Amino acid sequence: MPGSEVQYGPCLVGEILHDYLENSNEPFAVAFRQQHHEAFGNADAEDDGDDQLFKNIHPNTELGIDLKLFTRTLGRMNIGEVRPGAITRDGEDHYTFFESALEKKMDSATKRNPHVLELERINVNRKDDGTLYPTFNRPRYSEEFTFQDFCREAAEELLMVAGSFDKICLVKESQKDK
Secondary structure: OOOOHHHHOOOOHHHHHHHHHHHOOOHHHHHHHHHOHHHHOOOOOOOOOOOOHHHOOOOOOOOOOEEEEEOOOOOOOOOOOOOOEEEEEOOOOEEEEEEOOHHHHHHHHHOOOOEEEEOOOEEEEEOOOOOEEEEEOOOOOOOOOOHHHHHHHHHHHHHHHHOOHHHHHHHHHHHHHO
16 A cells, blocks of 8 residues: 555554544444544544543453343344443353333333323323323222222213213112112
């Protein structure tokens, strides 16, 4: 290759990795730069002659290992794909990766459909599109309060929400009078 011997001569592994990760368009290098953009800092400014890349990141290569991935989607990961999670060394040459579900749990915790109506046996919630739907509260059953009692009371509350509670009460009263 044309050029000076200084440019293509022997150099440190850290310099080679830094150049690859900073300048390459390979999917791994692109994903690495997206995930660790703060590690490169300003390429012109070097503190004490140290590489900016390896200030906060310490490379470690494990050869001949068994890696088991537990992910939230089927199939293999795409080249350059980054997934949040934790890797655990659980043997001499065995590692296990668990993909994190924290972001999805946080999204579901913050995106909770509000209660429009809270009753003793049911609640009425509103979705983002404005539609209403009922949910049942979980009761504690005892000898005095059975599953059948819960069903009757929940049905009465549902009918009350539907606007037919008066009709049911009248039917019950008229049956009692007979």
